[in-house]
Amino acid sequence: MGVPFSIRGLDKKFGGLAAVQNVDLDLQEGVTTALVGPNGAGKTTLFNLATGHIIPDGGEVLLDGKSVLGQPPHHIARLGVARSFQDLRLFGRMSVRDNVRAAIEPTAWLWQPGGGVAARKREAAVDAALDRCGLTQQADARAVDLAYAERKFLSVARILATGARIWLLDEPASGLDPHSRARFVQLVRDAVAEGVTICLIEHNLDIVTELADRIAFLDRGAKLAEGAPQEILRDPKLIGIYFGEQRT
Amino acid sequence: MTAYLINLATLATIFGILAASLNVLIGYAGIFSIAHAVFFGLGAYAGAQLALQFIPDVLLACLAGGAISAALSLCLALPALRVRGEYFVAASLGLQMMAVTVFSEAHSLTGGHGGLVGIPPATLFGADVSAPAPFLGFALAVLAVLLLAVRLLMRGSFGRALMAIRDSESAAEAFGKDVRALKTLAVALGCAMAGVAGALFAFYMAFVNVESFTLEQSILVMAMVIIGGTATLAGPLLGVLLLLLLPAGLSFLPFIPPTQIGAVQQLIYGLAMTLLMIFRPAGIAGGRR
Ligand SMILES: Nc1ncnc2c1ncn2[C@@H]1O[C@H](COP(=O)(O)OP(=O)(O)OP(=O)(O)O)[C@@H](O)[C@H]1O
Ligand SMILES: [Mg+2]
Helix, strand or coil: CCCCEEEEEEEEEECCEEEEEEEEEEECCCCEEEEECCCCCCHHHHHHHHCCCCCCCEEEEEECCEECCCCCHHHHHHCCEEECCCCCCCCCCCEHHHHHHHHHCCCCCCCCCCHHHHHHHHHHHHHHHHHHCCCHHHCCCEHHHCCHHHHHHHHHHHHHHHCCCEEEEECCCCCCCHHHHHHHHHHHHHHHHCCCEEEEECCCHHHHHHHCCEEEEEECCEEEEEECHHHHHCCHHHHHHHCCCCCC | CHHHHHHHHHHHHHHHHHHHHHHHHHHHCCCCCCCHHHHHHHHHHHHHHHHHHCCCEHHHHHHHHHHHHHHHCHHHHHHHHHCCHHHHHHHHHHHHHHHHHHHHHCHHHHCHHHCECCCCCCEECCEECCCHHHHHHHHHHHHHHHHHHHHHHHHCHHHHHHHHHHHCHHHHHHCCCCHHHHHHHHHHHHHHHHHHHHHHHHHHHCCECHHHHCHHHHHHHHHHHHHHCCCCCHHHHHHHHHHHHHHHHHCCCCCCCHHHHHHHHHHHHHHHHHHHHHHCCCCCCCCCC
């Protein structure tokens, strides 16, 4: 089993605040890892470091064993890493369909590589992603005009259509109603079945239990523990930190 | 009367190109430049110099104007890559101010405050096209070609990538978009078109000076784009018609004393802009927002 994505000793300080301290994390192929921890633990920052949106102070980010440290986000994305944002960052004034199109098109002036064949394939991928995310009806609506759950699903549809093999999802299910949540869980399971490696930041421990094969527990920038869900979620010390009992 | 109308139509066509070019920056790429008159001016000086020194071919002048403006568009692309929002607006204001100084002082290139005068009548492949009607025809053809190009580019992946950057730069990057390259290209495209408009303007006026390339001109063009509607093909043209025809129309109203026309115009522009941003922020052609 390969380790397509791996983080070694990653460090990041914001001013005096150590947002991420010496964190190691391996994403194993086809394994879903949940990143869990209280607010401000450094989870989003870890994603930003992994995708090149923020340059780390130290450490390594390896894709298939090769360093991608210091590479710009669009390079890392083109290597097959797709991510969502906690605040979604949809392309607000574009249609739902164009959001997904823009996410998967290689940029070119007029002619895309691959010509008509590739274009039809891309359109099929867009249609399939919209269908699986329940957005076919809304395809022509602008992203800003969508309802909350639809916006969340659009952020997943963009990723789904790319065909990326590594997904980093930042609280994709927060605030979803039970019906949408079930749809989301199914989406992730289907992706995993297709071989996608997923790392997911999630506060809802039910979803974590449903989806995660492994949990990494972060607090104040440091990884306190990593292991199978049963181990982590039964550790009274971690649960105490998570629910804020031991914070000073 | 016909001559007057043809003149007005030619001016509207030139400003149509200029507004469409700024729309590439503001509407599609989200780059709020208030230095657009600079690139209009660069094209005008380049076209005028070509005509004065070498050959008064209007097509060559358009190409030269476009090329000079595209090359110097790096002066705008650089701040656009580093800062956004109000910081970029301030940076482009600085560029506008510097350019006006350079335009007024670089006598050998721009003729200084006096400008470049005596631009010879326009020719096209050796034929004289300087009469009002053929010149309007040529300007309209240039407008049509450029609008078609903008439409093709903006409806394709290039346009979608630009709009994605406009709406969320970090998300566009996360989906593999090379933001620096795309923004640089968009700025070059928009500025090149402004340069083409400038070259046409030089022949139309037969002289050019810095007065046409000031901050006020930049703001007028921005008003045209915003009032007409950003990120649409028709919006900027609509804005041009409104803002150019309004003064022409007002001068026909008998009850406004000629000395007051300027003030009445300013009041109407200001009011229209304010009301529009409140009730129709995407512009007249922009629909809902
Ligand atoms: N760009 C930044 N500049 C300065 N401080 C930052 C920046 N980004 C994050 N921080 C700080 O770093 C710490 C970790 O933030 P981060 O967003 O990674 O937490 P998180 O685990 O994702 O929290 P949440 O569950 O609330 O999303 C916080 O204290 C935050 O205020
Ligand atoms: Mg977060």
